[in-house]
Amino acid sequence: MQAGNAWILKPVAEMSTSEFSDWCQLLETRSGMVLTEQRRSFLQVNLTARMRELGVTDYADYYQQVLDGPSAAVEWTNLLDKLTVQETHFFRHQASYDFVADFLRKRIADNNHKKPLSIWSVGCATGEEPWSLAITVAQVLREQGSGQGFAVTATDISHSALKKARAACYSARRLEPLSKELIEHYFVEEQPGFFQVKKNLMQRVCFARLNVLELANAPISSMDVIFCQNLLIYFRRWQRREILNHLAAKLAPGGVLVVGLGEVTGWEHTDLQPVDNEKVLAFTRKG
Template sequence: MQPSGAWALKPLAEMSPTEFRDWQALLEERTGVVINEQRRAFLQTNLSARMRELDVADYSSYYRQVTDGPRGAVEWSTLLDRLTVQETRFFRHRPSFDVLQRYLRARLVTDEQAQPLALWSVGCSSGEEPYSMAICAAEVLRELESARQFGVTGTDISLSALSKAREAVYGARKLEQMDTDLCERYFVAQEDGRCKVVPDLAARVCVARLNVLELAKAPQAGMDVIFCQNLLIYFRRWRRREILNRLAERLAPGGMLVVGVGEVVGWQHPELEPVADERVLAFTRKG
């Protein structure tokens, strides 16, 4: 017999202050993500759900399990998927994609180089953002009748989210903010009512695992566009600036960085200039 949804979501017990601090420290040390007091219930619920599956009775025992060598590393990866997958959809913040299309249009008109455009979605979750970026690029190239190539890279820490991104099949609700003609051009309806990204567009998008605390090791460089939205809110202020500084270094001259509105305040970089659009937080690299 399956437990009811309400039972499954009920935490096993209250976390002690010590247990909560231990889990907070582990998450921040390994991912940079800060779980504050307001998100304590979220942490308890997700830990409890996994602990029930494993028949582990208390938070301290489970903590020991996920920090126990190679076996712990496997369990940590499973748990991380529960704690980091974010709800998202196509064209989630429309002004960001308006700015992207405007930028790509200007870039293609003035840039005589022929190398493919390189775009990067940092914290891509289940793929809605990188595919939205790819649709923008494809639309601009179509409009300008340009033969220029492009590629979009999506990176995330969650293996299950990346698996969904590779599958590229989405429920109709995820496409609600898209124009009908774009849905028809870039998706194929499936028998179960979901929609699959067309092969030509899917071939332009690749996804890979990356912990943003390890950006220094990331192979991406000379990027024309970087999106980093709805990710920095989970980090401490100093860490947000550190991440943005790393991303700024990965931009090509003239490249654009788009950040979630309100996710960072007062950050500046000597090589970057703000984009003059009050609806977005975006910067272009000088040169």
């Protein structure tokens, strides 16, 4: 047996308490991600998987590589892709999409808002959320016979998730939450069992890498809808509030911020009004 193969068969090594603490601190400072003690083995397994690819045997050596090695940026990206939870679905929380559709109907009817509608999916993962939002807007415009323009911006910290999101090709299984009519209207079957978003919808959505800890510098403003679901749960309470404060500043007057139900409690903002609807957690920007 070759030396390399012997290494592959070795069990995952136990991390010392100080090593675990160093990794947690690095991850939290750079991405906001909080790893609890229960996630220690998750961290060990994922670090080990990457370390095996590199032939590194020691957590401390790999830590140095991620911190300031010659490929530190690449290593950091690789690690984030492995450690972030990217679970998502089309129309994951239907009530939130129904709320956005209602909001858009009113926005379109309002003669003061004739500029293209701007929608932002924050933490878009592999794209199911921004494509669901794009379909929601397109459907409302169709139903209203409106020619108003729209654009969806979708951001995430993970390069690999963004790559899949941009490719916009999903299996029939992923598309199960969509009606046959929606699939026929917005997708083409590229190969048996795989569906590609149609070009005219693809032109409406742009993807970018953005860490929500760096929102203050993000060149995004005047959004009509900001959709941020299943992301804040990975952050500490104070950081959730900071993120929400930055998102609030990026809303257009009258725009809405839609968060996942129960993802934040007791947060208030002087410029925002909570929406009175128990099925969703949303806030409207005054003015």
